[in-house]
Each structure stands twice: as C-alpha cells, then as structure tokens.
Amino acid sequence: MRLNADTGRCVGAGQCVLTEPTVFDQCDDGVVVLVINRPEGEAAQRARHAVALCPSGALSVTEEVDDG
Amino acid sequence: MTETASSRLTDTEFPVQRECPFAEPVEYEQIREQSSIAMVRLTGGGEAWWISGHEQGRAVLADRRFSSDRRKANFPFVSTDPAIRKRLHAQPLSLISMDGAEHTQARRALIGEFTVRRLAALRPRIQQIVDQCIDEMLTTDQHCADLVKTLSLPVPSLVICELLGVPYADHDFFQEHTATLVRRNTASEVRQHSIDELNAYLGALIDRKLASPDDDLLGRQIARQHRDGTFDRSSMVSLAFLLLVAGHETTANMISLGVVGLLQHPEQLAMIKDDPDKTPLAIEELLRFFTIVDSVTSRVATEDVRFGDTTINAGDGVVVSGLSADWDPTVFADPDRLDLERGARHHLAFGFGPHQCLGQNLARLELQIVFDTLFHRIPTLRLAAPLDKIPFKTDAAIYGARELPVAW
Numbered sequence: 001m002r003l004n005a006d007t008g009r010c011v012g013a014g015q016c017v018l019t020e021p022t023v024f025d026q027c028d029d030g031v032v033v034l035v036i037n038r039p040e041g042e043a044a045q046r047a048r049h050a051v052a053l054c055p056s057g058a059l060s061v062t063e064e065v066d067d068g
Numbered sequence: 069m070t071e072t073a074s075s076r077l078t079d080t081e082f083p084v085q086r087e088c089p090f091a092e093p094v095e096y097e098q099i100r101e102q103s104s105i106a107m108v109r110l111t112g113g114g115e116a117w118w119i120s121g122h123e124q125g126r127a128v129l130a131d132r133r134f135s136s137d138r139r140k141a142n143f144p145f146v147s148t149d150p151a152i153r154k155r156l157h158a159q160p161l162s163l164i165s166m167d168g169a170e171h172t173q174a175r176r177a178l179i180g181e182f183t184v185r186r187l188a189a190l191r192p193r194i195q196q197i198v199d200q201c202i203d204e205m206l207t208t209d210q211h212c213a214d215l216v217k218t219l220s221l222p223v224p225s226l227v228i229c230e231l232l233g234v235p236y237a238d239h240d241f242f243q244e245h246t247a248t249l250v251r252r253n254t255a256s257e258v259r260q261h262s263i264d265e266l267n268a269y270l271g272a273l274i275d276r277k278l279a280s281p282d283d284d285l286l287g288r289q290i291a292r293q294h295r296d297g298t299f300d301r302s303s304m305v306s307l308a309f310l311l312l313v314a315g316h317e318t319t320a321n322m323i324s325l326g327v328v329g330l331l332q333h334p335e336q337l338a339m340i341k342d343d344p345d346k347t348p349l350a351i352e353e354l355l356r357f358f359t360i361v362d363s364v365t366s367r368v369a370t371e372d373v374r375f376g377d378t379t380i381n382a383g384d385g386v387v388v389s390g391l392s393a394d395w396d397p398t399v400f401a402d403p404d405r406l407d408l409e410r411g412a413r414h415h416l417a418f419g420f421g422p423h424q425c426l427g428q429n430l431a432r433l434e435l436q437i438v439f440d441t442l443f444h445r446i447p448t449l450r451l452a453a454p455l456d457k458i459p460f461k462t463d464a465a466i467y468g469a470r471e472l473p474v475a476w
Contacts, residue, residue, distance in 0.1 A: 011172070012179025013424045018432075019413070021184070030179030053413055055424035057130060 001044055002062045003037045003051070009058040016059060019050035032058060077102050081111045082118050083363045083389065085462045088455070089325055089469075090332075091404060092395045096120060100392055105378050108387075116144035116366070116385035118392075122400075122416065124375060125365075125393035128386055129421035134367035136423055138165045144366045144385035151260035160303040162310055164364075164423060171422060177292070178307075178426060181231075181285050187429050190227070194434060197226050198441045205446075212452050212475040219442070220323040220472065221316065224434055228315030231430075232308065233284025234273065242266060246313050250465045270308045274301060285311070311427075318360065319431045321461070321468025323438050325358045326351070328458070328472065329406055330439065331451055336408045337443060344440050350408035351435045356415035357406050359391040360467040365419050390416040448476045 003023070012030035016023075022043055025033040039047045051059040077099055084093035099106055104121025119125045128134055137143065138156050145152070156165070163174050180186070198219075205218045225243060229236040245262040248254050254262075274290065278299075281291040286308055293299035330337040340346045365388040373380045380386060393416045395403035400412065418425035425431070443449060451458070452473035459470040 011175055011422045011424065012182065013426075014182065014184045014429045015413075015424075017184040018429065026179075026183040026185065028180055028183070029176070030181075030183050031176075049413075055130065055420045056422050 001038065001048075002064055003034055003039070003047060004060045004062060005032045005034050006058045006060070007031050009056045011056040011058075013055050015053045015055065016050040019053060020046040023047045024050060038064075076108065076115075077106045078108065080108070082108045082387065083111060086391075086460070086467060087462070089328060089358060089460055089467070092391055096389065096392045096395065100396065103378075104396075105375050105380075110144055110385075110387070112145045114142070114144065114385065116142075116387050117380055119386060119388045120392035120396070122393040122396040122398070122414075125388040125390070125416055126420045127375070128367060128388050129365060129416070129419060129423070131373065131421070132168065133369060133371045133373055134386060135167050135370050136165055136171070136367060137161070137167055140368045142383055142385040143368050144363075144387045149254075149256045149259055151256045151263060154260070155263055160300065160306050162306050163426075164310065175422070175426065177289065181288075182426055182429060184429055187433055190231075190430075191433065191437070193230070194223075194227055194437050195441070198223055198437050199445075202441065202445050212473065215327060215472040215474045216320070216324055216469060217471075219438070220327075220469075221320045223323065223438060224319035224431075225316040227430070227434060228312060231285050232311055232315070233277065233282050233286045234308075234312060238269070241269065242312060243316070246317055249313065250317055251461075252463050252465060266309060266312075267305055270305045270312070271301065274304050274308065314425075315427060315430075317466050317468075318427075319434050321360050321466055322355065322358065322431065322435060324469040324472045325360065325467070326354045326435060326439060327442070327449075327474070328451065328455075328469070329354055329357060330443070331449065332455075333406055333408075336406065340408060340439070341443055341447075346408065347436050347440055348432065349411060349413075351432060351439070352412045352415060353406065353408050353410045354435070355417040356394045356400065356410075356412040358467065359394045359415065359417045361417070361419075361465070362389055362391040362467070363387050364465070365390055365416070365423075388416070390419065446476045449474055450476065 010032045017026055020043060023036050023039045025035050027033050051061055080095045084095045086093055100120035104124045106118050107115055108118040109115055119128055166174055201219045201222050205213050225239050226236055245266050248262040277287050277290050281287040340350050367386045369380045369382050369384045371382050397403050418428040452475040461468045461470055
C-alpha cells in the first residue's frame with residue numbers, strides 16, 4: 001500500500017496523528033505530513049484506520065502490486 | 069421541498085428532547101428503523117431532512133454540495149429566535165457557517181494552535197489545573213460537592229481562558245451568558261442582551277490585545293492579522309466568541325456525563341482505573357454514548373443529491389443527528405450498552421467533514437486527565453442523588469447536567 005495526503009484538503013483535525021503517530025505528523029501550521037508513505041504490518045493497519053477516520057478526505061490509499 | 073405532509077413518516081417534531089442520558093429518544097429509533105433519511109417537521113418550525121443513519125450522516129457532512137451557511141434560506145434552525153437570526157446577519161460569518169475555500173483559509177489560520185504535539189505540551193498545566201480543582205473539592209468537611217461547580221466547569225473554562233488569553237477572573241460573567249445562550253427556551257431579548265454583553269466584553273479585550281499583543285491564541289491571531297493587514301475587529305470578536313463558548317460548555321458537559329456514566333458502570337470504571345492506557349478508547353465510547361451536540365451538524369443542499377431512492381433537492385435543509393448516528397445499531401451493536409472497549413473512534417460526536425470539531429483533541433486531553441485523576445484521588449466518589457433527581461439539561465442545545473451532586 002502507498003499512502004497519499006492531499007495537503008490542500010487537510011483541515012488539521014489531527015485524527016491521523018492520534019491514530020498512528022509513527023506514520024502521520026502535523027507541521028507547525030497543523031497540516032498533515034506523511035512520515036512514512038509505505039507503512040507495514042500493524043502500522044499499515046492503523047494507517048488504514050486513520051484514512052477511514054480522516055474527516056476531510058485528505059488521506060487515501062493506493063494499493064500496489066507486491067514486487068516480491 | 070419534494071415531499072408533502074402526507075408522505076411524512078411522523079408528525080413528531082425533531083430534534084426530540086432527551087428524557088435521560090442513558091437512552092436516545094424513542095422517536096429517534098422509530099424513525100431510523102423506517103428510513104435513514106426522512107422528511108420531518110422541526111421543533112423550531114419548518115421542515116428538513118432528518119439523517120438518522122451513521123453512514124448517511126458521514127456522507128452528508130463530508131459532501132461539499134451541502135452548505136454550512138446559516139444565513140441561507142431553509143437552513144434548519146432548532147430555534148426561530150430572532151436574536152439568533154439578527155446576530156447571523158449583523159456579524160461577520162462565523163467559522164462554523166463558512167463553506168469551501170473561505171472556510172479552509174479561516175480554519176488554516178487556527179489549526180496550528182491545535183496540533184496534537186502542541187496540545188500534548190499543555191498536559192502538565194492541565195494536570196495542575198485538575199489537581200487544584202480536586203484539592204479545593206477535598207477541603208470541604210461535608211465530603212460532598214456539586215461536581216459541575218467544582219470540577220466540570222472550572223477545568224475547561226480555566227484551560228480555554230489560558231489558551232485564548234481571556235482573564236479567568238471574569239468567568240462568572242461569561243459562563244452565565246454562555247449558559248443563557250445555549251438554553252433553548254431563553255427569551256429572545258434576554259439572549260440578545262447576553263450576545264451584546266459578550267460582544268462588548270470580547271471587543272474590549274481584543275482592543276487591549278491590539279494595543280499590547282500577548283503571547284496567547286487571540287494575541288497571536290491579532291498580531292498576525294495586523295501584520296498581514298487583514299485585521300478585522302468584528303471577525304476577531306466573532307472568532308473569540310465561538311472559541312470561548314465552544315471551549316467550555318461542551319467539555320464541561322462531557323465531564324459531568326462521563327462521571328455519571330462511569331459511576332453507573334463500576335466494573336468498567338475499575339478496568340480503566342487498573343489500566344489508564346485504556347482511558348483514551350473509553351473516552352471515545354463515552355463521547356459516542358452521550359453525543360451531547362445533536363443538531364448543530366445541519367446543512368442546506370446547494371445541488372440535488374441522490375441517496376438511494378431519495379433525492380435531496382437543492383435548497384432543502386438537512387439535519388444530521390449525531391446522537392441518532394451514534395446509536396445506529398448497524399454500526400454500533402447494542403448501542404444502549406456502554407462498552408468502554410468497543411472501539412468507537414468513528415462516532416460523530418465531533419461531527420465529520422471539513423467542519424469537524426477544531427478543539428476535539430483538546431477535549432480528549434482534558435477528559436483523559438480529569439477521569440484518570442478524579443477516580444484515583446477520590447476512589448470512593450459516588451453520586452449523592454438518585455439518577456432521576458439529577459437536573460439534566462433537557463432544554464439546552466448542548467446536553468449535560470446543570471448540577472451533579474457527588475459525595476465521597
């Protein structure tokens with residue numbers, strides 16, 4: 001999976017940071033920052049939950065074909 | 069409106085007042101079972117679509133074809149109070165009424181103040197405030213208190229005052245006027261008086277900060293706008309008004325109801341006392357269970373929008389019932405069961421979409437510190453009145469308790 005963040009849509013609710021702080025952060029202005037865009041394991045699971053919780057629709061997931 | 073009175077599912081006027089904090093109004097369940105979207109009559113007059121399903125509620129609130137502009141015709145008002153309407157037209161558009169790019173820009177100017185990291189830095193100070201309130205409570209020889217007066221209201225009020233830069237010494241003044249504003253049956257002229265008083269007070273405060281900017285939220289906003297040449301006094305008053313009112317009425321009510329909920333479920337309270345790591349998730353369930361703000365999440369359709377077999381026409385009013393959505397049994401099984409381990413993060417207690425509560429993570433932090441501290445410091449805390457003798461705010465736009473007698 002690859003995470004995408006549309007910073008133009010972000011409203012800084014902070015739900016993502018609350019859900020998975022190893023993947024999501026906020027810049028000083030409050031807008032989402034992706035710390036990692038291809039999380040794995042449990043972090044990936046929680047990142048998906050964060051995407052579902054995002055109120056502004058700024059976050060999305062692109063499924064990728066596994067190279068391995 | 070496309071539907072006629074004859075096709076309405078019920079003659080009940082919505083929203084319906086709650087009779088007790090542990091149940092949604094029975095009419096909510098009845099209408100939700102028939103249809104997640106239905107045309108209803110409103111308590112304040114007129115008609116609107118009542119969105120009672122969780123999925124549909126989220127969809128409406130995330131959909132930018134629905135406007136938040138409270139000045140628009142057909143915007144579903146709970147109140148027909150001319151004072152509220154006058155204020156809407158006389159004052160600059162409040163953040164909660166803005167749409168699209170204008171809203172994004174205004175909200176962007178504030179979100180840096182509410183980042184998770186920035187709020188985490190407030191934790192020690194909030195802890196200190198909570199400890200001081202509890203110290204004060206424990207000085208009484210009677211071993212009883214009104215929790216609203218001693219803890220629920222002072223904690224969020226002190227926190228928002230410090231954050232905004234409003235002198236807490238004036239709290240009696242603005243708490244009283246805020247309570248008047250959110251009471252549904254306040255007479256129009258009384259409400260207008262409270263609005264005028266608060267506006268005058270905040271205007272004077274902003275003038276002082278303009279002359280000598282303090283390092284607090286309002287001071288920083290004023291300084292920034294002054295620098296950019298965008299400063300507008302009445303917009304700043306409107307912002308201060310919104311943050312001050314939203315910042316203490318809501319959290320105060322959640323503290324009181326949360327304490328009631330936890331004391332009524334001692335086995336679950338014991339669980340979070342044993343493991344405070346469980347408190348954050350427990351708070352999400354308390355937020356869902358009580359969903360204290362039920363009908364602020366109203367909109368007006370700006371285009372025709374289809375939901376299954378139903379078409380919401382451009383110009384129709386829409387009320388998303390947060391309480392009904394959060395008691396939707398297809399999303400939250402046995403919604404009347406308080407289950408602190410449920411995992412209820414997707415509740416609509418803070419709304420959804422671009423307007424989702426700006427202060428939600430401040431509220432979460434305050435609730436966490438209050439619950440963790442209160443039940444540890446006063447383990448014998450109990451309600452000092454039977455549930456049916458507690459004056460719950462059945463007449464307020466924000467549900468809560470007017471008084472909460474506790475003993476230990």
